[in-house]
Amino acid sequence: MTKLMEFMQGEMGIKIASNHNLRQQITKVRKLIGRTYEGRKLENIKEHVLAVRAADTYKDDVQWYDNGKQHSTSAGNICIDGAGCTRVYNN
Numbered sequence: 001m002t003k004l005m006e007f008m009q010g011e012m013g014i015k016i017a018s019n020h021n022l023r024q025q026i027t028k029v030r031k032l033i034g035r036t037y038e039g040r041k042l043e044n045i046k047e048h049v050l051a052v053r054a055a056d057t058y059k060d061d062v063q064w065y066d067n068g069k070q071h072s073t074s075a076g077n078i079c080i081d082g083a084g085c086t087r088v089y090n091n
Contacts, residue, residue, distance in 0.1 A: 049074050 017025070052058060052074045061072040 053061075058074075061074050064071050064073065
């Protein structure tokens, strides 16, 4: 394998990144994808909360406290995901 890589780099002029550089590139790409996903995830949560609150059958938010801080949770029929009721927290 090493001789093949030496041939490709030397005789053919093909640049091959080292394993270390390839791992760094993969890590960078994964981080960028993660940042993009997190941004879209937050937008989806906001849209979901608005849809739940706009439903005709929606009663009211559930109010609760954690360490003296008041929180408001929206939950409704629209958020049934097959595994039970998913609550979206709107702090």
